[in-house]
Amino acid sequence: MTWNRSLQPWTWAGPENIELLERPIVSPPPVLILAVPHRFNEPMLRGRGGMPFGWKQEEGLHGSTWNAMGDDADGIEEEGRAEEPGQRVGRQRVNQRLVPRPVQGPVLSDQKGRLYEKHNEQVRLLGRVIKGAHGRLFELVPQDEQSRAEHDADEERREEIDNDPKAGSQANVPSKEYVPLFPGQEIKRIVRFGEVKGLLLSQVMEPNRMRDDHRLFCRVELFEVIRSQSMESFASTLLSETGIAGQLQLLTEVMMHKLQLMEVFGRRAQARQVETRQPGMLLSGDRVFRLILVNDPTSDRHAMRSTKPKMAAGSKEFEDKVRSSSEPFNHDTPLKTAIPERFLKPWEFQISREEALYDMSVQGRNPSLLDRFRGWRRSGEELRKWQALLVGKKLDDQLWGVRLPMNAFHHSEVRAWAQRTLQQAGYNVGVMLPEWEVYWRRKGV
Secondary structure (H helix, E strand, O other): OEEOOOOOEEOOOOHHHHHHHHOOOOOOOOOOOOOOOHHHHOOEEEOOOOOOOOOOOOOOOOHHHHHHOHHHHOOEEEEEEOOOOOOOOOHHHOOOOEEEEEOOOOEEEOOOOOEEEEEOOEEEEOOEEEEEOOOOEEEEEEHHHHHHHHHHHHHHHHHHHHHOHHHHHHOOOOOOOEEEEOOOOOEEEEEEOOOOHHHHHHHOOOHHHOOOOOEEEEEEEEEEEOOOEEHHHHHHHHHOOOOOHHHEEEOOHHHHHHOOOHHHHHHHOOOOOOOOOOOOEEOOOOEEEEEEEOOOOOOHHHHHHHHOOOOOOOOHHHHHHHHHOOOOOOOOOOOEOOOOHHHOOHHHOOOOHHHHHHHHHHHHHOOOHHHHHHHHHHHHHHHHHHHHHHOOOOHHHHHHOOOOOOOHHHOHHHHHHHHHHHHHOOEOHHHHHHHHHHHHHHOOO
């Protein structure tokens, strides 16, 4: 028998107690008890993304229920329930198909933690609530209830239009043929003309001037089809015209990568697999896109025709114009006196127009010996490179798109080429030759 410091007797560990001594002593984990005052449980007005104090996480949706919701539920995680167990969402609805319905108005909470939706001066108890990737709230409802709610909303909207004709002119009844995707987001992309020639051919004024490697600035519009229909019928519903189905195309995974839409869709980026279908038919759930040309590079000549005043063939102004120009005048094509807009990029100019004009006046009268030496030293290499870059390009691209060699204005061959090319491209040489020099001086040539 032994004694410890507290004078408490120790029982000798016999063979039968060795197992008890070897067991580790496990203390219970600490527990934090938090008392919430009653005043925090009062009803609170929240926005669409607001959640009440003390909200509990609900277990995740089952895989079968999640898949049954379709693409509309992508990026949505369940946030919780707004009602007590057994209310509204009963056991008999577990196997039904659930679809998300966006919560339209502000969300109210009562003392028991139940959520209510306030919409059009009415308060409605919410069922199972989930939150999307961007914080928007949705309510999971059976598909038949969602269809009935949409029908009631359409009927209510039609009654408003019948009672107020102005409301019908300002906003039409939403179409059941399609749903616009990302309506508040403007998506712009640069595409190659050869890859989307069929979609942009009708939007270009002079398609014969375009090459397949031309890059165009376009705006992308995306839609999702609600019911199965033909492409022609969908185009007439969307654009209110017939015979323009060529401007629409089914969004495949290949086109999604070409238009760089993977980051726009996020987790919904996977395109629908192509199923067996009749040619020209769209199925429910298909995504369709449309390209709208922002800037037509072939419209510069048409703009000059519309903005330049016409001159009578027998007038004195007309005869003076012919004499002052170094090219034969064409009655059908007026002379151009402006640089095409697609080549005017202010961020590429290094000096102002006044500085360029000053350099022209000073260096034109008395070029420095240093400039002459630089021109003689680098003229051969720079000219050969410049001439190689001109091959295969159109006249406008040669004049305004291919950078001139260093000290090009001291070479009589380059200046003679510019005068000849301006004449062939339909420009007024007397006006545009100085503008051509100012343009390239501002770019640092």
